[in-house]
Amino acid sequence: MKLAIFDLDDTLINFAATREAAYGCLSAHLDEIGIDSAAFVRACRQVDRPIFALFEQGSISRDEYRLRRFSEPLTAIGVEPWNELVQHLNRLFMECVNDRPMLFDDARPTLARLHAAGIQTAILTNGPSDGQRRKLKATGLTEAVDHVAIGEETGFSKPSPRAFHAVIERFAFDHGQALMVGDSPELDYDAALQAGLRALLLDRDARHQGRGWLSIASLDEVLSERG
Numbered sequence: 001m002k003l004a005i006f007d008l009d010d011t012l013i014n015f016a017a018t019r020e021a022a023y024g025c026l027s028a029h030l031d032e033i034g035i036d037s038a039a040f041v042r043a044c045r046q047v048d049r050p051i052f053a054l055f056e057q058g059s060i061s062r063d064e065y066r067l068r069r070f071s072e073p074l075t076a077i078g079v080e081p082w083n084e085l086v087q088h089l090n091r092l093f094m095e096c097v098n099d100r101p102m103l104f105d106d107a108r109p110t111l112a113r114l115h116a117a118g119i120q121t122a123i124l125t126n127g128p129s130d131g132q133r134r135k136l137k138a139t140g141l142t143e144a145v146d147h148v149a150i151g152e153e154t155g156f157s158k159p160s161p162r163a164f165h166a167v168i169e170r171f172a173f174d175h176g177q178a179l180m181v182g183d184s185p186e187l188d189y190d191a192a193l194q195a196g197l198r199a200l201l202l203d204r205d206a207r208h209q210g211r212g213w214l215s216i217a218s219l220d221e222v223l224s225e226r227g
């Protein structure tokens with residue numbers, strides 16, 4: 001392995017914990033104006049992934065994703081969404097998620113140890129460029145890796161093989177010398193294999209065991225993948 005490529009959200013950044021903290025920010029505001037925040041957050045958890053998938057597929061714009069992820073939960077709990085509220089919820093959420101992201105404890109040590117071992121590192125992430133850039137800056141990850149590729153900037157998002165090839169071309173390595181590490185079986189693992197890379201599925205909660213994926217429980221294990 002000459003190059004280790006990492007997904008960002010839920011791989012290096014503990015996005016689940018970060019998002020829960022952000023929902024807490026929204027709840028405090030909703031409680032103040034008399035909207036059932038617990039029901040709202042439950043509805044958010046249900047709709048966020050399907051709406052984000054529409055953005056990833058290019059079916060809706062970034063702005064539409066950001067508004068619908070909060071307007072649809074309001075509708076679902078019987079509150080007619082009004083524009084000012086939806087915009088305000090989105091602003092609060094973005095501030096919390098993008099400016100105060102939480103890294104997993106093993107993220108920085110793993111990147112440092114790979115660097116010390118002479119292995120190049122990169123981050124490959126889908127998702128809105130402005131938000132991802134803010135997260136990378138707030139966590140210092142931009143400086144901790146050799147290259148960052150964001151789908152919205154390069155025009156190639158996972159699972160497209162071109163998203164992976166664009167990263168590898170920066171380093172002039174063969175595809176087989178690159179390892180992709182991420183938490184998504186489809187976007188990180190299967191897609192990387194199809195693009196000719198090697199891959200490890202980061203499965204911190206043992207959710208995907210017994211399904212044939214080569215998986216690791218923590219990023220420390222990337223260091224033993226030296227083939």
Ligand SMILES: [Mg+2]
Nearest residue numbers: 007009010183
């Ligand atoms: Mg991820």
